[in-house]
Amino acid sequence: MTSDFAQNPGRDGRPTWGVIGRAAAFLLLFLAACSDSGTTAPDRSTADLAVAGHPGIATRVRSLATQRGITPMPAPPHVRPALARLGRALAFDPLLSGNRDISCMTCHLPELATDDGRSLAIGQGATGLGPERIHPEGTFIPRNAPPLFNLARLDHMFLDGRVEVDRAGKLHTPAGSQLTRAMTRALKFGAVSAQPMFPVVNRFEMRGQPGENELADVPDGDFRAVWEALMVRLGKIPEYRRMFEAAYPGQRFEDMTFAHASNAIAGFLVEAFSFDDAPWDRFLEGDHDVLTAEQLRGALDFMEAPCSTCHNGPVFSDDQFHDVALAQFGPGEGNGPTGRDDFGRMNVTGDPDDLYGFRTSPLRNVELTGPYGHAGQFAHLDDFIxxxxxxxxxxxxxxxADVPEPLLRGTLVDNRDAVIAARSPFIRAADFDATFVREVTAFMRALTDDRARDLRRVIPAAVPSGLPVRR
Ligand code: HEC
Ligand code: HEC
Structure with missing residues (x-):
């Protein structure tokens, strides 16, 4: 193994990524030989590459991107306006939480690019938003809240993919057969349509503890009883009845299930948070000058290095699971001797090959969505890279001292040897310098759609329950 991934000096004397780097170099030579714009391999020490939009480099970046399926964003699915309106109301309504004190968007804040700015999310029972949010008992959710961008492009929801649409188009979720076929038929946008069924059953995210409310009194594992109790709550509000019937023309509220609510929330997420107009998109369309020289070099680094082995396709994720050598802290997922470890994908599949596998993060708008990693291990993008x-x-x-969240210091899990042993082969030989980090970080900023910088426009003035929207 080690010799396969041994270091070799790059064309410009900088270290490369071993086997993959060499393969990419051959590919580049091949592409350069085929292209009419340049016949030599790139030499990044020469000054001409400092020119933004250098056509040789730009052509190579475009070709490599095409090889990796890093194509322009396909148009998102159409969402009926009445469906998106219902979904928006539900996503911002604390009525969906047992104690009526937290909504979906409390952890996916529009002003923080659908994130909460925290390493680990803080669930029900807490007060404040984003950096100010505090739980009286210091309770955290085991994972970082991921952003909600372009979710119609992913077949795996959650960082371990426990909600997934398989290659045959079949939906798998933690609810098993409790998510009936009739309910599944209401889910129109793929995996993302099923995802909102689950935060509402999670005691720490939204449901609360036994004795606190009628949703929390349902025994664990009885998903349907929670979903039915939620529909009872919603059905008591005439405006919701009207909104559901407008969102699903020809259907009566009585005949609907929480799957209809979940699908509407997904419709809202797809409609509000699909982004396809970053500088990178304009570059792919043929605008030579839209990327800075540094971003362009970063794009080449990214396409050559194994980055794009995993971060590929239009949203820069292969939608697969890998161990990329991250530290573990916080309450964990009940794994390992202390119960504070998080085995990631293995918790879903039971397959030891999936130990510490987490879904490759999509990278569009990534500049805006720190802290990074499944537990928010790094506050800054360049440190993550x-x-x-x-x-x-x-x-x-x-x-x-590296844990970004002071309240989580002292909770590091002693699993390093196991994490290192299970690392993806694609990252074992990774060895690069500060220039690479700077360039690739610059390239990441070229993936930001300006419209994602401030999403407060999606916050409704009020929700049908009359509960405060900002909780
Ligand atoms: C307490 C904070 C919190 C609340 C409330 C919350 N989420 Fe999340 N959300 C998270 C965290 C943390 C994850 C990642 C969990 C995991 O992977 O196990 C997540 C994951 C997701 C994902 C998966 C994204 C991806 O890239 O796979 C979606 C979609 C989502 N949440 C939407 C919602 C919706 C809709 C609601 C309301 C029904 C909601 N969230 C409520 C914190 C929260
Ligand atoms: C082996 C596949 C693989 C390779 C190679 C890889 N990544 Fe990742 N990347 C992942 C996975 C998996 C995650 C999520 C890991 C986690 O949270 O545990 C991730 C997370 C990230 C994140 C954090 C995003 C967020 O929202 O938290 C960034 C940024 C990133 N990668 C950039 C890069 C760059 C730049 C490179 C090349 C230097 C690279 N990756 C190489 C698989 C890979």
């Missing part, structure tokens, strides 16, 4: 280089050493050196 840097961690890939000599990642086993970096993981061993990661200490309490």
């Amino acid at each position: 840097d961690h890939y280089s000599r990642n086993a050493d970096k993981l061993r050196a990661y200490s309490d």
Whole structure:
């Protein structure tokens, strides 16, 4: 293994990523030989590459992107306006939480690019939003709240993909057969339509503890009883009845289930948070000058290095699971000797090959969505990118002082040897310098759609329950 991934000096004397780097270099040579615009391999030490939009480099980046399926964003599915309106109301309504104190958007804040700015999310029973949010008992959710961009493009929801549409188009969820066929028929946007069925059953995210409310009194595992109780709540509000019937023309509220609510929320997410107009998109359309010279070099680094082995397709995710050598802290998913570890994808499949696998993060608008990693291990994008280089050493050196959230210091899990052993082969030999980190970070900023910088426009003035929207 080690010799396969041994280091070799790059064409410009900078270290490369071993086997994959060499393969990419051959590919580049091949592409360069085929293209009429340039016949030599790129030499990044020469000054001409400092020229933004250098056509040779731009052509190579475009070709490599095409190879990786990093194509322009396909148009999102059409969402009926009445469906999106219902979904928006539900997503912002604390009525969906047991104690009526938290909505979906409390953890996916529009002003923080559908994120909460925290390493780990803070659920029901807490007060405040984003950086100010605080739980009286210091309780955190085991994982980082991911952003909600372009979700119609992914077949796996959640960082371990426990809600998934398989290759045959079949839906798998933690609810098993409780999500009936009739309910599944209401789910129109793929995996994302099923996802909102689950935060509402989670005690720490939204439902609360036994004795606190009628949703929380339902025994764990009885998903349907929670969903039915939610429909009872919603059905008591005439405006919701009207909105459901407008969203699903020809159907009566009585005949609908929480799957209709879930699908409407997904419709809202798809309609409001699909983004396809970053500088990168204009570059793909043929605008040579839209990327800075640094971003263009970063794009080449990204396409050559194994980054794009995993981060590919229009949203820069292969929608698959890999161990990229990250530290573990916080309450965890009940795994390992202390119960504070998080085995990731293995918790879904039971397959030891999936140990510490997490879904490749999509990277559009990534500049806006820190902290990064499944537990928010890094506050800054450049630090996250840097961690890939000599990642086993970096993981061993990661200490309490590196945990971005002060309240989580002292909770690091001693699983490093196992995480290192299970690392993806694609990152084992990663070794690059500060220039690479700077360039690739610059490239990441070219994936930001300006319209995603401030999403407060989607916040409704009020929701049908009359509960405060900003909780
Ligand atoms: C307490 C904070 C919190 C609340 C409330 C919350 N979420 Fe999340 N959300 C998270 C966290 C944390 C994850 C990642 C969990 C995991 O992977 O296990 C997540 C994951 C998701 C995902 C998956 C995204 C992806 O890339 O796979 C979607 C979609 C989502 N939430 C939508 C919602 C909706 C809709 C609601 C309301 C019904 C909601 N969330 C309520 C914190 C929250
Ligand atoms: C082996 C596949 C793989 C390779 C190679 C890879 N990544 Fe990742 N990337 C992932 C996975 C998986 C995650 C999520 C890991 C987690 O949270 O545990 C991730 C997360 C990220 C994130 C954090 C995003 C967020 O929202 O939290 C960034 C940024 C990122 N990768 C950039 C890069 C760059 C730049 C490179 C090349 C230097 C790269 N990745 C190489 C699979 C990969």
